[in-house]
Amino acid sequence: MAQPANRPVFAPWNDPAEKPLIRFQNVTKKFGEFVAIDDLTLDIFRREFFALLGPSGCGKTTLMRMLAGFEAPTSGTILLDGVDIAPIPPNKRATNMMFQSYALFPHLTVWDNIAFGLKRSDMPKDRIPARVEEMLRLVRLEKFAKRKPHQISGGQRQRVALARSLAKAPKLLLLDEPLGALDKKLRQDTQFELMDIQEKTGTTFVIVTHDQEEAMTVASRVAVMDHGKMIQVDTPDRIYESPNSVYVADFIGDVNIVEGAARPNGDKYAIAWAEGQPEIAATSADTIAPGTKVHFAIRPEKVAIASERPEGRANVIEGTVSDIAYLGNISTYKVEVAGGRMIKAQVANERRLARRDITWDDKVWLSFTDTAGIVLQQ
Amino acid sequence: MNRRFSWFNATSLTLGFVFLYLPMIILIIFSFNSSKLVTVWAGFSTKWYGELLGNKAFLDAAWVTLKVAVLSSTLATVLGTMAAYVLVRAGRFAGRTLFSGMIYAPLVMPEVITGLAMLLLFISIGMDRGVSTIVLAHTTFTMCYVSVVVSSRLVTFDKSLEEAALDLGCTPFDAFRSVTLPIIAPAVISGWLLAFTLSLDDLVIASFAAGPSSTTLPMKIFSSVRLGVSPEINALSTLMIGIVTVGVITASLVSKRSIARQRAEEQAAARA
Ligand SMILES: Nc1ncnc2c1ncn2[C@@H]1O[C@H](COP(=O)(O)OP(=O)(O)O)[C@@H](O)[C@H]1O
Ligand SMILES: [Mg+2]
Numbered sequence: 001m002a003q004p005a006n007r008p009v010f011a012p013w014n015d016p017a018e019k020p021l022i023r024f025q026n027v028t029k030k031f032g033e034f035v036a037i038d039d040l041t042l043d044i045f046r047r048e049f050f051a052l053l054g055p056s057g058c059g060k061t062t063l064m065r066m067l068a069g070f071e072a073p074t075s076g077t078i079l080l081d082g083v084d085i086a087p088i089p090p091n092k093r094a095t096n097m098m099f100q101s102y103a104l105f106p107h108l109t110v111w112d113n114i115a116f117g118l119k120r121s122d123m124p125k126d127r128i129p130a131r132v133e134e135m136l137r138l139v140r141l142e143k144f145a146k147r148k149p150h151q152i153s154g155g156q157r158q159r160v161a162l163a164r165s166l167a168k169a170p171k172l173l174l175l176d177e178p179l180g181a182l183d184k185k186l187r188q189d190t191q192f193e194l195m196d197i198q199e200k201t202g203t204t205f206v207i208v209t210h211d212q213e214e215a216m217t218v219a220s221r222v223a224v225m226d227h228g229k230m231i232q233v234d235t236p237d238r239i240y241e242s243p244n245s246v247y248v249a250d251f252i253g254d255v256n257i258v259e260g261a262a263r264p265n266g267d268k269y270a271i272a273w274a275e276g277q278p279e280i281a282a283t284s285a286d287t288i289a290p291g292t293k294v295h296f297a298i299r300p301e302k303v304a305i306a307s308e309r310p311e312g313r314a315n316v317i318e319g320t321v322s323d324i325a326y327l328g329n330i331s332t333y334k335v336e337v338a339g340g341r342m343i344k345a346q347v348a349n350e351r352r353l354a355r356r357d358i359t360w361d362d363k364v365w366l367s368f369t370d371t372a373g374i375v376l377q378q
Numbered sequence: 379m380n381r382r383f384s385w386f387n388a389t390s391l392t393l394g395f396v397f398l399y400l401p402m403i404i405l406i407i408f409s410f411n412s413s414k415l416v417t418v419w420a421g422f423s424t425k426w427y428g429e430l431l432g433n434k435a436f437l438d439a440a441w442v443t444l445k446v447a448v449l450s451s452t453l454a455t456v457l458g459t460m461a462a463y464v465l466v467r468a469g470r471f472a473g474r475t476l477f478s479g480m481i482y483a484p485l486v487m488p489e490v491i492t493g494l495a496m497l498l499l500f501i502s503i504g505m506d507r508g509v510s511t512i513v514l515a516h517t518t519f520t521m522c523y524v525s526v527v528v529s530s531r532l533v534t535f536d537k538s539l540e541e542a543a544l545d546l547g548c549t550p551f552d553a554f555r556s557v558t559l560p561i562i563a564p565a566v567i568s569g570w571l572l573a574f575t576l577s578l579d580d581l582v583i584a585s586f587a588a589g590p591s592s593t594t595l596p597m598k599i600f601s602s603v604r605l606g607v608s609p610e611i612n613a614l615s616t617l618m619i620g621i622v623t624v625g626v627i628t629a630s631l632v633s634k635r636s637i638a639r640q641r642a643e644e645q646a647a648a649r650a
Contacts, residue, residue: 117546
């Protein structure tokens, strides 16, 4: 999504010769008895836009704070460019952090906020103004240089915080829910702005978010966390199309989960999910032992809905429409199938509403191909 | 909150304020009395203020008091701010509760005991009593007030500001000096003013810590009153009331203004 098609593929994580910029090696962080980060191992590469995704309290901020130097791992090591950063204090690290609360200095102007880090770097004094101006231009705040943080809007403050953390051209920029306080429109604009800046500066970004759409939009890779563990680290499309667990499938986007028992059937698998119903035909890259309990996950937009029984589809399920959600560009049909299960089907609204032929309590046919869903064993 | 200002409220308020301020008002009025008899009004005059300026003993005492107040409040502000910072910031360490309790204990300790303890200390380490011992004694008892004022500001201080400063390359001391201190400055200033005023009108502790050549103004007033109240003393007391009032009002204005500004900033942030 983030990559235009005509660019060479950026995938350093597939290149065994590539050295990671950051390497977490079996890092555990405990607060007292509470385990916030649980034996985590992870590589992040140069020029990546790496998104940490997970529910509140799963340890995203803690991970960032360990990179910035505000927390030390209880065990394990963190390497930055191959060097263990444990003994390096925050003010000596080549990382900068953009705080969730922005943490702008209220007693300093926008200009002085941005210059703050530069004045404490080895940059010659006479070069600082030019650098500050450059940053102001980058975030389009030239006109607000003389204002104090409380005299500008939330969106502008967020851009000051971004400019301030970018000014020292850190090797690694940490963004902790940077867009959390913005409304949807401004948020989307800023997401694209961030991607633009990342491309221009070549900095490595690690962004924390609990908004999965945001992660999918900006990131080169997404890490889904839960309870201090990495559940899956993958590109946005693979996270969406091939989640490795029910947790990830459920966390990213909307999904139908059908429980059943799988048995091999030729080169495919047949999943018995309800008494008297045809088994679901599905493919899987994994080998599944006969009789294994599995979860079959399928995205609503991959389920077709029709009032006539369709021909030539691998899977056809009969049901009754119990609810319709009209969302403008798409409609979601909640269909009750055998055993009272609900399956959602999503249809793009290409026709006008008045001509829609399916309505509440209609008997309908759901259908999908045998490659549309994914069989999950955990 | 549409409470009526009833007859009862008006009376209690008046009584309360009369009780609080009548003695001082009488004192101020009689400092402008032209008669030498303190309790008999004989017309308006400012002559006692003039005589006060010619009284060397009083002027010396005033000078000692001022020196003590400036030095001790400055010292108390430095120490009290440091103590507040450590207690609010250092997180949990062994004995933290004990430390914070000990910082605030002198607030409720009877002055006589603090004074006596200081006296014993000075004698046991063989320190000659004079201005420096009063400064030390006043620093000791005013620093906990500074610490209370400053720490109440620090607990609402957003810690991520300091982390941001560290993140941008500040040493911990630089972060304190260039970020924390400017932001908590109003609290530090009002702490200083509070310490200054407390030192200015302390009698008990100063009496214990003072030597023969270091009489403070309150001590001087107290000893001369025992020989009879003179209109000069009234004039002097009026001046002190004036200075203390200005100090207290300034302190409260400084903190009120900074609170108002802080609130405005927070509202601006919330609106965004
Ligand atoms: N300083 C701390 N002391 C104790 N517990 C903490 C501390 N910081 C974070 N935690 C706990 O660690 C867990 C992870 O927190 P955090 O990394 O902030 O989560 P997230 O950013 O993913 O919402 C939370 O349960 C939180 O309560
Ligand atoms: Mg967080």
